[in-house]
Amino acid sequence: MGLLYAILLGAGGMIAIGFFLLVSWAIYYDLSRSNIPARFDHPLKLRFIYRILILMFTMGKLLEVLGLCRQVVFIRFLLDLWRPALDPSLSSKDLHFDGVPVRVYQPKSPSAGRRRGFVFFHGGAGMVGSILAYEDVCSKIAKESDSVLVSVGYRLSPEHPYPAQWKDCFAATVHFMQNAELYGVDPSQIIIGGDSAGGNFASIVAQQLVERSDLPKLRAQVLIYGGFQCMDFNLPSYQQNSRMPILFREKVLHFGLQYFLKDSSLSYDLLKGSHVPDEMRLKYGKWVSPENIPEKFKRQGYERVTLAPYKLDVYKQVAEILQPTFSSLFAGDAVIRALPETLIVSCEYDVLRDDSLLYKKRLEDNGVKVRWFHAENGFHAVLNLFNAGFLTFPSSIEILDNVLDFVKHL
Template identity: 70%
Template sequence: MELLLGLVLGVIGVIGILFLLLLSFTIYYDLSRSEIPSGFDSQLKLRVFHCSFIIVFALGKCLELLGVCRQVAFIRFVVSFRNPRVDPSLSAKDLHFDGVPVRVYQPKAPSAGLRKGFMFFHGGAGMIGSIASYQDVCCKIAKETDSVLVSVGYRLSPEHLPPAQYKDCLAATLHLIQNAASHGVDPSKIIVGGDSAGGNYAAVVAQKLVERSDLPKLRAQVLIYQTSQAMDFNLPSYQQNSSMPPLFQENVVYYVTKYIGKDPSLTGQLLKGSHVPDSMRLKYGKWVSPDNIPERFKGRGYKQVPLAPYEPEVYRQLPETLEADFSCLFADDSVIQKLPETLIVSCEYDVLRDDGLLYKKRLEDHGVKVSWFHVENGFHGVLNLFDAGLFTFPAAVELMDRIVDFVKNL
């Protein structure tokens, strides 16, 4: 008995030591690698939140090295525990739209007529995230806007490489448009939207639908701190927020390579821009130019970094990053000018801030009606923290309110 007790205590001791080592590494990593600008409120809260990210990612990497499971699988497993309850004023049905899993949120209260429809595409770099983990976001939008919201469970990379993600989003959207009435939706009042990678999918879906004269036009698109280009990763926001948690500049290019199933060793060349052919620099440079970023967004420091010399071999391995299906900013003028009314959300302390600003200017230059909301104290991923208990951020509440107001007023 004493031997068994000693063994148990020994195991507990080892676990305790490992936990302390992990915690020490996490705190060290956060303090040494991250840099939160002095103008940002709630620094301690963000650091604690970031540390939780580091722990999950570090544990996932350890399990991958031990051959237990892939890091991305562990992260998805942890994220799956975040499954908020459905608001009691809504019904939620798990269906398939043209083979794509979706969850349809619909107000239980009777409606005088057909409702607006909102196709929502979650974020997560195209590799994590799920219908369940965005349930609170989707319930809030559906309830407050009295809309039928369809959350799309598109396929994830690396099991399913792009363009599987946007194609699933497009297929589900087409299904709703073509079967709107059966879901209580007005086909002329369908909105597409999403955050981060999901915002990019929404932009691409909207672009793909502008040429479909046989279908009702989309009513609007809601693009929340979305990616829009993979040409220049040294724009002002990338430099100013290079070490701002939870999304660092180096992480963005690393995730790009992982997402498209390429060797992460290409990260350095992608960051420098050596994957961009000279012909594309001439064609797209006018849209990605820092001159298109208002001067107010350069006040926290910016030094223009020219793209590195073109390396054909690098481009040969990364051609999809410069296609419009991946970089929505690079769509043809004939497509851009037909896009629907748009809400663009940017966050001051987000590396992707300028991607949204560049897309905003491109739309406005072609006469598209754009509403823009800039979250002064926002950071990447803040939307998910609008109702997170101790980790609720006022910026997230403000952002959610603005999305709701935009949809209600369409």
């Protein structure tokens, strides 16, 4: 009995030491790598969240090295642990739209007529995130806007590489548009939207729908801090927020290459712009130019960086990232002009901020009606923290309130 007690005590001690080392590593990594501007509100709260994420990714990597579990699977598991109770004023049903898993949220209260529909694509770099992880966000939008909301569980990379993600989103959206009346939805009042990678997918789906004359026109699109171009990673926001939690510039490149199943060693050439052919620089440079970004966003520090000489071998490996089906900023004028009314949400402390500003200008220059909300104290992925208790950020509530106001006043 004494021996068993000693073994258990020793094991408990080892676990405690291991946990202490992990926490120490998370604190060290945060303090040595991240840079939170002094003007940012709630830095301690953000550091706490970021350190939790560092712990999650570190533990996942250790499990992967030990051959027990892939890091991405571990992260998905942890993100799905939070299971909020469904609001009693809503019903939900798990279905498949053209083979794609979806969850349909519907208000229980009777409606005088057909409701609007909202198709939502979650974020997560195309590799993590799920219907369950976005239950809070989606149920809140459905309830407060009195809409039928479809949350799309698209396939994830690396098991299902690009373009599976946006194609699933497109297939689910088309199915919903064709069968909207079965869910009490007016087919002419369907909105699509998403955050982060989901915002990128929404922009692509909206552009693909322009060619579908057999379907009603989208009523609107909601693009929440998405990425819309992969030509220039040295725009002002990429420099100013290069080490701002929770998304560093280096991680944008790292996750992007992982998403496409490409070697992470290509990050250096992408950062310099060596992947962009000269003809694309001439064609797209007018849209990606920092001259299109208002001066107030350059005052926090910006040094113009010229793209490095083109390397054909690099371009051949990553050519997909410059196509409109990923860099949606590069769609033709005819497609852009046909897009629906748009809400664009950007965050001041987000490395992807300027992608939103550039896409906003591209839409406005082509006559698309745009409403823009800029979260002055927002950072990437803050939307997911609108209902996180003491970890809730005011900017997350502001973003959600603006989305709801936009939808309700369409």
